[in-house]
Amino acid sequence: MTSDPGLRQRKKMRTRQALIEGALRLFAEKGYDQTTVAEIAATADVATRTFFSYFDSKDDIVFFDDRSRLERAVEIIGERQPGEPVTDLLRRVIDQSVFADTDSELARKVGPARTRLIASVPALQARELHLLFDIQLQLTEALHLACPELDLVEAAAAVGSLVGAIKVVVAACQKRGNRPEQTYKAVQRATDIAIDGLNSLPRPA
Amino acid sequence: MTSDPGLRQRKKMRTRQALIEGALRLFAEKGYDQTTVAEIAATADVATRTFFSYFDSKDDIVFFDDRSRLERAVEIIGERQPGEPVTDLLRRVIDQSVFADTDSELARKVGPARTRLIASVPALQARELHLLFDIQLQLTEALHLACPELDLVEAAAAVGSLVGAIKVVVAACQKRGNRPEQTYKAVQRATDIAIDGLNSLPRPA
DNA sequence: ATGCATTTTTGCATTCAATGACGTTTTGCA
DNA sequence: TGCAAAACGTCATTGAATGCAAAAATGCAT
Numbered sequence: 001m002t003s004d005p006g007l008r009q010r011k012k013m014r015t016r017q018a019l020i021e022g023a024l025r026l027f028a029e030k031g032y033d034q035t036t037v038a039e040i041a042a043t044a045d046v047a048t049r050t051f052f053s054y055f056d057s058k059d060d061i062v063f064f065d066d067r068s069r070l071e072r073a074v075e076i077i078g079e080r081q082p083g084e085p086v087t088d089l090l091r092r093v094i095d096q097s098v099f100a101d102t103d104s105e106l107a108r109k110v111g112p113a114r115t116r117l118i119a120s121v122p123a124l125q126a127r128e129l130h131l132l133f134d135i136q137l138q139l140t141e142a143l144h145l146a147c148p149e150l151d152l153v154e155a156a157a158a159v160g161s162l163v164g165a166i167k168v169v170v171a172a173c174q175k176r177g178n179r180p181e182q183t184y185k186a187v188q189r190a191t192d193i194a195i196d197g198l199n200s201l202p203r204p205a
Numbered sequence: 206m207t208s209d210p211g212l213r214q215r216k217k218m219r220t221r222q223a224l225i226e227g228a229l230r231l232f233a234e235k236g237y238d239q240t241t242v243a244e245i246a247a248t249a250d251v252a253t254r255t256f257f258s259y260f261d262s263k264d265d266i267v268f269f270d271d272r273s274r275l276e277r278a279v280e281i282i283g284e285r286q287p288g289e290p291v292t293d294l295l296r297r298v299i300d301q302s303v304f305a306d307t308d309s310e311l312a313r314k315v316g317p318a319r320t321r322l323i324a325s326v327p328a329l330q331a332r333e334l335h336l337l338f339d340i341q342l343q344l345t346e347a348l349h350l351a352c353p354e355l356d357l358v359e360a361a362a363a364v365g366s367l368v369g370a371i372k373v374v375v376a377a378c379q380k381r382g383n384r385p386e387q388t389y390k391a392v393q394r395a396t397d398i399a400i401d402g403l404n405s406l407p408r409p410a
Numbered sequence: 411a412t413g414c415a416t417t418t419t420t421g422c423a424t425t426c427a428a429t430g431a432c433g434t435t436t437t438g439c440a
Numbered sequence: 441t442g443c444a445a446a447a448c449g450t451c452a453t454t455g456a457a458t459g460c461a462a463a464a465a466t467g468c469a470t
Binding site: 006008011036037038049052056057058 | 454455456457458465466467
Binding site: 082083084085086087090122125126127129130133136137140147148149150152153154155156157158159160161162163164165166167168169171172173175176186189190193194195196197198199200201202203204205 | 287288289290291292295327330331332334335338341342345352353354355357358359360361362363364365366367368369370371372373374376377378380381391394395398399400401402403404405406407408409410
């Protein structure tokens with residue numbers, strides 16, 4: 001599989017990588033809107049037209065590793081131990097596919113810069129939310145498959161509730177300018193609230 | 206305030222309404238991508254440029270009533286009875302701002318057609334998700350304000366968990382082609398799961 | 411190595427969303 | 441009636457995205 005990528009494949013990989021690195025560098029230097037696709041293509045020494053055979057849109061290049069993250073998550077769900085509680089399983093999924101730096105060192109390299117970039121460009125926020133939404137639908141299917149005791153609605157509610165709580169909490173933290181340390185704590189709290197339910201929230205005085 | 210809209214205001218309203226109706230009609234007739242902004246502007250007898258002084262983008266016109274829905278929700282949260290449990294409050298919010306047909310009869314008129322339209326156009330899905338996300342942040346603030354017993358993280362988690370569960374469940378239902386009747390039931394189930402927590406889900410056999 | 415099939419790249423033309431500058435018309439108000 | 445502001449229109453520009461057909465690179469078998 002990886003033993004013989006072939007010259008063609010290797011070259012494609014290199015071009016792809018060059019496009020990603022060039023794009024993120026330009027975005028950081030001049031800003032997202034000020035960077036044209038033509039300029040990105042130039043950094044990888046390919047024609048503008050060629051960019052669009054690697055990525056469907058200018059947005060897409062920012063989320064180059066989403067697919068592998070999803071595959072990782074689906075894998076984890078598929079390896080569920082029979083009898084393992086759904087909540088334990090989902091905690092593992094969150095930990096390993098969201099927080100763990102994924103395979104490519106590229107992802108690690110661009111991590112924080114990318115986060116800031118997305119937060120500052122509405123078009124990228126929109127793209128991210130859309131991707132995350134599709135991911136949730138696929139996680140729902142995987143979960144329903146791996147947990148026969150859950151019907152489709154229950155699986156969807158579980159995924160949506162957990163991911164939704166985390167997503168909004170992270171956004172609220174970023175908006176307030178929290179340190180990553182605090183944000184991590186907040187994510188754990190959000191996870192607990194989703195798992196224990198809104199009934200577990202503090203009662204009015 | 207509404208007593209004297211003034212000629213100018215009335216004319217703006219009429220133009221705005223004409224643009225909305227024209228756009229939705231064209232989208233239904235020829236499809237979203239096949240409809241140009243120029244054509245939409247033509248149906249309201251204004252210049253293409255003028256369209257963009259009413260709506261920031263072509264997407265935006267589809268979600269013309271989102272703002273009023275949000276305002277409704279924030280209002281409900283603001284009217285919270287002291288001591289009322291957060292869960293009761295949020296159930297009211299869901300009922301009245303999501304399911305109730307909002308003020309304008311326009312919204313009622315285009316309802317189902319619009320839902321189908323959004324579901325079939327990725328660009329609109331993305332826009333909807335982004336808008337819904339912003340709405341959640343504002344609901345979070347409102348909830349935090351109305352419920353002093355909740356810190357910001359708890360408020361965010363509550364909103365995200367509830368809205369997230371419903372959103373994914375609705376999508377899963379639509380994907381499977383469920384009848385509105387079943388979808389409504391599913392939303393109630395999703396609400397219960399978010400409120401009672403993932404721990405309330407069925408256990409493995 | 412040579413020829414052939416397939417994949418990839420590329421340049422070109424085109425469409426259309428979106429934005430800016432600037433002048434003109436319409437409306438509200440004194 | 442006349443002034444200021446808001447709304448509207450015209451024109452031009454930019455840049456994303458797509459289709460198409462030619463050219464180049466690569467894989468493969470002989």
